[in-house]
Amino acid sequence: MSKVWFITGATRGIGAELARAVLAAGDSVVATGRKAEAVIEALGTSNRLLATPLDVTRPGQPEDAVRVALGKFGRIDVLVNNAGYGLVGALEECSAEELAAQFNTNVLGLAAVTRAVLPVLRAQKSGHIFNVSSAAGFAGYPGASSYSATKFAVEGLSEGLAHEVAPLGIKVTIVEPGYFRTGFLTDNSAVYAKTVIGDYDATAGAMRRGSQAMNGNQEGDPRKLAQAFLTLAAAQKPPLRFTAGRDAVEQLEQTLATRREEMMPWLELAVSLAHDGSPKGSLR
Template identity: 45%
Template sequence: MPEKNVWFITGAGRGLGIEIARAALAAGHHVVATGRDPQRVLDAVGAHENLLTVALDITDAAAAQTATDAALERFGRIDVLVNNAGNFVAGFFENISPEQLRAQMETNFFGPLTITRAILPVMRRQRSGQVITVTSMAGLIGQEFVAAYAASKFALEGWMESLRFDVAPFGISTMAVEPGFFRTELLVEGASTIWPELTIDDYAEHTASTIEAWKGMNGTQGGDPQKLGRAIVTLSDSGALPLRFLAGADAMAGEEQNLATIRAQIEANRDLSASLSFDD
């Protein structure tokens, strides 16, 4: 890959996407920063001679191809794809409508697949590239009130872990980024957070208190998105992407505990599990 790479970043109009774009520009790279409103993206990231802002709805295959073509027309190549755009449908499973659940999967799962389909042919022709996808700690560990969101992020994790085998022969590497709680706009109601549509009496009191707790967390998260943006660029520039990057002390602690739980469950049922082969 060239020293000055061309980065293609989705969801660059708010939160972590802004910081990844700024960090890539500061490192001397070219950046295609995308979002539904390219003027908002430009205002958020700031004008730069190496910056191209492009309109993109990641759920629209035609828009994904148009944005890819615009990137190629301006810079001639795409070296790093960052699948960052997404939202958060919160709530207990029964309170989340089927339409909300499908919309969550469409944005958080099928959206990254759509833009990756548009860009992989470019990287295969180059015989080089990186696909970096921002999932979540909730893509590794199930949590209360995040059934739809965790489902979408777990799906991304499985896709990314398998995609690496498909693209490695063409010089393309992959990395999943699993942030813990970072001080972005993810918990801003009406921006990235969507509350459940359905009401069930058994969940009503717990739903109300949980929503208030989530709202109270906004703006107090421990993770610094500027530092995460710079860390992602540092890992990309190293030329040796890890399969996954757990971002934040809380993400590391949560996954370490999760792994310990899994190990304990393996040991607790080791004999039963080992007994399931044919006897011949």
């Protein structure tokens, strides 16, 4: 049976490539962006495509988009929370307003769309939610501390959500891409902190310069990532986390090794903190 996908941030990048792949596979798509015209410009028209405006930070818009989707297709099978952007700058360089805007889109907007779709999935007793995180969701990078904070939040939200909805027949997968060749690093997508502090030039400054130099040269192919989404959506037992791209896999392996190396010298102290006389468990 064909599926109905609801994709946020579908005007460009991973979202647009995924929408094209879904349509090519014969499924239907509710493709959203801040302007429906931009979605149509990116994807064209089809009787299996519904382009609808959605600013994930605007109260009421997620619910409106879901109502329109149900009016057109009658159901939603797959939700892809893809809308988001990167804020580049050291934490001290990022203003409270810049940080709040980053969280409003990447975390609170994702949560708002998920809450709007969940009643549909619960009624169906089926569905699959994909939350797009990042390699920055398990590893912090200098100059991307704010962005990493939002993606770490997405990881925790998604893992808890997965436990909540599993008994209801709903699956959750966190997708953790590395660098893919999209417009994510372009000046009209990435946001750079307005304040620049010279003391951070070797860290956050290097991230600024590196991001601009990498734009257009990223290793990952977004068309292949779109096909990976289709494979995961068809799986009987999809993973909770899917780390996407060679660079992301290498970063994950390094992160896991570093965490263990950091823990071991302090392990005795860590496990010595129980009340005296408490039963002692075994460490594996």
